[in-house]
Structure formats: structure tokens, C-alpha cells
Amino acid sequence: MKILRPVIIFLGLIGAWQIVVLATGAPHYILPGPARVARALVARWPELLGHAGVTALEILLGLALGALLGCVSALVIASFRPARRWLLPVLVVSQAIPVFALAPVLVLWLGYGLASKVAMATLIIYFPVTAAFFDGLRRTEPGWLDLARTMGGSRSAILRHVQIPAALPALSSGIRVATAVAPIGAVVGEWVGSSAGLGYMMLQANARMQVDVMFAALFLLAVFAVGLYAAVDVGLRRALPWQAEDAAG
Amino acid sequence: MPNQVPPQSSSPSPAPQDAPAIHLRAATLRYGGRVVFDALDFELPAGRTTCLLGPSGVGKTSLLRLIAGLAPDTPQGTKGGVVDAAGRPVAGRIAYLAQRDLLLPWLSVLGNVTLGYRLRGEARGRTEREATETRARELLARVGLAGRAEDLPAQLSGGERQRVALARTLMEDRPVVLMDEPFSSLDAITRFELQALAAELLAGRTALLVTHDPLEALRLGHRVQVMAQERAGAPARLEPALEPAGVPPRDPADPALLAQQAELLKRLVQAKAAGGA
Numbered sequence: 001m002k003i004l005r006p007v008i009i010f011l012g013l014i015g016a017w018q019i020v021v022l023a024t025g026a027p028h029y030i031l032p033g034p035a036r037v038a039r040a041l042v043a044r045w046p047e048l049l050g051h052a053g054v055t056a057l058e059i060l061l062g063l064a065l066g067a068l069l070g071c072v073s074a075l076v077i078a079s080f081r082p083a084r085r086w087l088l089p090v091l092v093v094s095q096a097i098p099v100f101a102l103a104p105v106l107v108l109w110l111g112y113g114l115a116s117k118v119a120m121a122t123l124i125i126y127f128p129v130t131a132a133f134f135d136g137l138r139r140t141e142p143g144w145l146d147l148a149r150t151m152g153g154s155r156s157a158i159l160r161h162v163q164i165p166a167a168l169p170a171l172s173s174g175i176r177v178a179t180a181v182a183p184i185g186a187v188v189g190e191w192v193g194s195s196a197g198l199g200y201m202m203l204q205a206n207a208r209m210q211v212d213v214m215f216a217a218l219f220l221l222a223v224f225a226v227g228l229y230a231a232v233d234v235g236l237r238r239a240l241p242w243q244a245e246d247a248a249g
Numbered sequence: 250m251p252n253q254v255p256p257q258s259s260s261p262s263p264a265p266q267d268a269p270a271i272h273l274r275a276a277t278l279r280y281g282g283r284v285v286f287d288a289l290d291f292e293l294p295a296g297r298t299t300c301l302l303g304p305s306g307v308g309k310t311s312l313l314r315l316i317a318g319l320a321p322d323t324p325q326g327t328k329g330g331v332v333d334a335a336g337r338p339v340a341g342r343i344a345y346l347a348q349r350d351l352l353l354p355w356l357s358v359l360g361n362v363t364l365g366y367r368l369r370g371e372a373r374g375r376t377e378r379e380a381t382e383t384r385a386r387e388l389l390a391r392v393g394l395a396g397r398a399e400d401l402p403a404q405l406s407g408g409e410r411q412r413v414a415l416a417r418t419l420m421e422d423r424p425v426v427l428m429d430e431p432f433s434s435l436d437a438i439t440r441f442e443l444q445a446l447a448a449e450l451l452a453g454r455t456a457l458l459v460t461h462d463p464l465e466a467l468r469l470g471h472r473v474q475v476m477a478q479e480r481a482g483a484p485a486r487l488e489p490a491l492e493p494a495g496v497p498p499r500d501p502a503d504p505a506l507l508a509q510q511a512e513l514l515k516r517l518v519q520a521k522a523a524g525g526a
Contacts, residue, residue, distance in 0.1 A: 143351045146319050150345040151421065153368030161368055165355050242354040242401060 032212040037219060040212035048201065052220045055197040058114060058186040059228065062121020066182075067175055069122065070129025074171075077130075078137035079159065091130065099124050100188055107193040117194065121185035125178040132174025136167030169243035172236040179232045183225045268424040268455045269333035269342070270295035271316065278311055278320065285311050287484040293425075295334075298448070298456040298497060299490075300470030302463060302513065304521040307476050308485040309459045310429055316457065317345050317427050344421040348430040350414040352402040359385055359398040362417045388416040392446060408439035415443065419450050426456040433461060441501075444468055448498035463513035467506050469497045473513070477520030488516070 014034050020026075021033040028036055041048065073091070077084050103120055110116035140163045148158045190199025198217045205213035237243075273291040277284070285308040293299050293316075301309050314320050316331050318340045331339050352361045362385040366372045372381040389398055392412040402410055411431065418426060431447070432440045448469050460466050466473045473491040478484070491509070493499065499506055 141351075143347055143349055144353065146314075146317075147345060147347070147351045148364075148368055149319065150317050150343055150427075151365035151368050152341050153365075157368045157370065161364070162353065165353070168355075240355070242403060 029209055029211050032215055036212045037215040040210070041216040041219065044213055044216065048198075048216060048220055051196055051198050051201045051217070052224060054114075055117075055183075055186055055190065055199065055221065056224055058117040058189070058197065059121055059182045059224075061114070061118045062185055063125055063179060063182050065118065066122040066125025066178060067129050070126050070174070070178075071133055071171070073126075073130045074133035074137060075159075075164075077134050078163070079155075091127070095127055099185065103188050103192040106189065112193050112195050116192075117186045117189035117197065120189035121182050124181050124185035128177040128181070129171070129174045132177070133167055133171040136170025137163050139170075140166045168240055172240055172243065175236065176229070176233060179229050180225075182228075183221060187221065268296040268453060269335065269337070269339065271331065271333050271339060271425070271455060273312075273316070273331060276312075276315065278308070278315060280311070283482070284484045286486070289485070289487065291487060292490075293455050293457055294472065295455055296453050297471035298451055298454075298458060298469055299472045299474065300458045300460055300466035301474055301476055302460060302466050302517060303476035303485070304478075304517065304524050305461070307478060307520075307524060309476050312476070313427050313429050313457055313459050316425075317343055319345075339425055342423050343425040343427055344418045344423040346414055346418040346426065346428040346431045348433055350402075350407075350410040352410055352413055352417075354402050357399050357401060358389065358394065358405070358413050361402065361413055362389065362398075362420050364417065365421050385416070385420055388419055389413070391419075391450070392416045408435050408443070411435055411439075411443060412446075415447060415450070424454055426451055426454050428456065428458045430460055431458070432465065440465075445498045463510045463517065464501060464506075467493055467509055467513070468499050468501055471497065475513070475516055475520060477516075478524040481524055 018034055021031055024031070032040075073087070077087055077091075099120065102123065103116075106116045106119050110119055137159075144162050144166065145158065148162050153161065186197070187199040190197040191203060194200040198221050202214045202217045205211070205217065271293040273289065275288045275290065277287050277289070279285065289312070291312065301312070303309050311320070316339065318331070333339055353364065356364065359382060360367075363372075363381055366381055372378050386395070386398055389395060392415055394409060394412055394416070397405070397409070402413070405413065411434075415431070418428075428447075432443050435443065444465060458466070458469055471492065473493065475488040475491075476485050477488060479486065491513070493506065493509060495503075501507075
């Protein structure tokens with residue numbers, strides 16, 4: 001049932017899509033049916049796969065870079081009180097600027113290639129990771145800290161052996177959120193200006209009224225995003241076997 | 250004197266010879282506007298277990314945390330931390346056992362018992378680490394958890410977790426042991442077993458046991474002291490220490506002990522009424 005459920009959900013969504021197409025009688029250049037999109041997917045497969053690879057690389061690089069920067073920032077903010085006072089407000093204010101508004105600037109600065117999309121994905125991932133990890137580091141069970149202090153642990157030893165492991169479940173939920181939003185950053189970057197990627201392909205297809213190709217690209221993007229989320233989720237669960245107990249408590 | 254744990258020929262952690270006496274003189278502690286205690290004198294005799302009783306919120310835990318170096322700010326009269334009778338600081342010579350087991354869920358039982366060594370960066374070398382782990386396994390066997398060293402805390406029952414916490418406390422092998430209601434969340438049978446075990450393993454150390462249970466205090470304490478307020482809001486004071494006859498762990502069926510328990514209960518009820526709780 002565990003493997004069957006996603007299959008049933010997938011088939012259900014395809015069925016609903018087909019019903020909407022039949023019920024509304026929408027023309028194929030507005031809403032193509034699943035069969036038409038499947039044909040486009042097969043016909044343009046090598047091209048789609050190439051662009052999907054570019055987008056996947058942008059997402060993965062952005063995820064790695066954003067998670068890394070987020071972890072480092074959270075550690076710095078949590079460890080040094082002055083850093084907390086000066087950096088935390090900056091971090092919060094930076095979130096008031098919509099990342100999408102920055103996309104044209106990033107493309108202007110970093111060009112049409114990979115860098116501007118990775119930067120977009122990094123920016124969008126950075127905040128949830130930083131916020132979640134910092135929160136986890138700050139909320140260490142006070143009893144654990146008391147115990148570690150009576151044992152004579154230095155601040156850095158307590159951080160390493162108690163606070164960081166204790167914050168990993170919080171960090172993992174931050175990474176889950178980041179994984180879910182990472183594709184947005186990459187695709188928005190591609191829409192603003194690019195020479196490759198699924199977003200680029202969708203723009204090209206849109207200009208040529210190839211709506212079925214647009215949907216095929218969208219379908220691939222969704223499959224990749226869901227697959228990535230599932231992989232990250234399973235990986236985090238395996239890495240932190242104790243956190244199920246934490247969630248229950 | 251019935252003893253629940255069979256005596257063993259070789260103790261894995263012989264009691265240290267240098268257990269200090271601790272004299273707290275004119276200790277003052279304030280929380281916000283409230284004076285928890287003021288000019289309090291408190292004594293922990295060397296190598297003896299002192300039990301501290303009193304109504305909830307009277308300041309027993311605060312006093313223990315003060316000695317443990319966990320008080321929020323350095324209170325007056327204890328500048329530079331609490332010192333022993335010889336004037337040496339007690340910081341670094343204490344082991345702490347709280348009401349909750351405080352086991353780290355991501356570490357195995359063995360990892361939890363040896364946590365102090367990892368935090369201090371001790372026993373890094375291979376032979377040293379193996380010696381430390383051997384001692385930890387011996388202590389786990391002493392508390393009845395042989396063969397559970399690789400389990401995660403989530404796989405243990407509440408009583409087993411508190412046994413691990415006791416083993417962790419003893420692993421630190423400190424001359425001073427501070428315990429804050431360590432057995433209060435356990436069922437009666439487990440509590441009874443762990444009390445006997447603790448009394449045996451704490452022998453020769455300077456120990457402070459904060460408890461709500463007069464019977465526990467009378468079983469385990471060389472000295473029993475009641476902390477109380479004269480009236481609501483007044484600073485807490487210590488009543489004269491009671492020194493029951495015999496050596497802990499005492500037989501809870503002893504009529505003299507039961508009479509003392511009734512007497513202590515009466516004093517605690519009076520103290521609670523005076524404190525306006």
C-alpha cells in the first residue's frame with residue numbers, strides 16, 4: 001500500500017485532468033489532454049531531458065550552497081552574541097525583499113548561464129535553513145546544557161556534542177522546506193533570462209503556442225521536484241533515527 | 250540490614266578518598282524581587298549523604314544549583330563559586346543527577362554514560378577509550394543493564410533510563426554528587442531498588458539529595474534537613490539537622506525509622522502551611 005498509494009494518487013490526478021479537458025471542451029492550445037502531453041513528452045524526449053538536466057543541476061547546486069551557507073550563518077549567529085544582535089535584523093529585513101524581484105538584477109550581474117539560477121535557488125533556500133537551524137540551536141533542552149556544564153564541557157564542546165546534534169531535527173525540517181521551494185528559485189531565474197533549462201523551454205514553447213510541450217516540461221519539473229523531496233525526506237529520516245521519538249514527545 | 254543488591258567483591262568505582270566537606274556561609278540568592286534565601290548557612294559533611302526536604306518552591310533546587318555552579322548569577326557570599334571547607338572551589342569536582350534522566354536521544358546508552366569524557370576531550374587515545382568503555386560497561390552491569398550498552402534511550406523504560414543516568418553520574422567518579430529528586434518519577438519498586446543501589450555506589454562521597462519523600466531521605470541520608478519558610482514570602486531557613494541512627498541504606502520496615510518518617514511528615518505539613526502554599 002505504501003508503494004501503491006503514490007501510484008493511485010498519480011493516476012487519480014491524470015484522470016481528473018482528463019475529465020476537466022472532456023467536461024470543458026477546452027481546445028488543445030489552451031489545455032491539452034494527458035494523451036497529447038504524453039505524445040509531446042515522447043516526441044521531444046531528448047531535448048526535454050537535456051533541459052531538465054540543466055534545471056536539476058541548478059536546483060541541486062542551489063540546495064547544497066544554500067544549505068551550507070544557512071548552516072554556517074546559524075552557527076555564527078548562535079555562537080556569538082554580537083553577531084546575533086547585528087546579523088539577525090539584517091537577515092529578517094532581507095526577507096522583506098521578494099526574491100523574485102531580485103531575479104532580473106541577478107541575471108544582469110551573473111549572466112544568462114548557470115550562476116544566476118544557482119544564486120536564485122541559494123537565496124530562496126538560505127533563509128528557511130538558517131531560521132530553522134538557529135531556532136534548533138537556541139532551543140536546546142536546558143537540562144542537557146546544565147548537565148554538560150557540570151561535566152566541565154567548554155562552550156565549543158557543548159556546541160559540538162550537545163547543541164548541534166540536538167538541533168539536527170530542526171535543521172532537517174528546514175532542509176525539507178528548502179527542498180520544496182528550491183525548484184521555484186531555479187525556474188524563476190530561467191524565466192527572467194536564460195539559454196537552457198525547463199523554464200527556458202517553457203518560454204520558447206509558449207511563444208510558439210506549443211502548449212503540450214509546456215505541459216510536458218511542467219510535468220518533468222513536477223516529477224523531479226517530488227522525487228527530490230522524497231529522496232531528501234528518506235535520507236534525513238535514515239540519518240536521524242531518533243527524531244521520530246522527538247516529534248512524539 | 251537487608252540490602253537489595255548483592256555485595257560484589259570488586260567495586261568498579263572505589264569511593265574517592267578526597268571527598269570534601271562543603272560549608273556554605275551566609276549564602277544569599279534572589280530571583281527577581283524575591284529573596285529565596287538570605288544569609289543561609291549550609292553544611293555538607295565530607296563523605297556523607299545529606300538529604301534536603303521541604304515544600305515545593307521553597308528553594309531546595311536553587312540551593313543545589315548554587316552548589317553545582319548553575320545559579321543564574323553569582324549570588325552574594327559565593328563570589329567565584331562555592332568552595333569546600335579547605336577553600337578549594339568545588340567546580341569540576343561534582344557530578345549532577347536530575348529528576349529527568351537527561352539522556353541524549355541520539356547517543357547509545359554507552360555514549361550517554363561516557364558523555365563527560367567526550368565533552369572534556371578526555372580519553373581520546375585508543376587504549377584510553379577502551380579502558381573508559383570497559384569501565385562504563387562495568388558500571389552498566391552494576392545498575393543491571395549489562396548487554397544494553399548499544400541500545401538507544403528510546404528503547405529503554407523510564408526506570409532503565411534513570412539507571413543509565415545513575416551510571417553516567419558514577420562514571421564521572423566525582424567526590425561530590427548532587428541529586429535533584431532523582432527517583433521521584435519512578436514507580437515504587439524501581440525507586441526502592443535504585444535507592445539501595447545509589448546508597449551503595451555513593452558510599453564515601455559527599456552527596457546532596459534533594460527529595461520530597463521523607464522515607465527516601467531517612468533511608469539514604471546520614472543527615473536529613475528540612476528547608477522551610479517562616480511565613481509566605483520570607484527567605485527560606487534550614488531547620489536543625491536530623492541524624493538517624495544506623496548506616497544507609499536503612500531498612501524501611503524499621504519501626505524507629507517509620508516513627509521518624511511520621512514526625513518528618515508532620516514538620517513538612519507545618520512548613521507548607523507556614524509558607525502559605
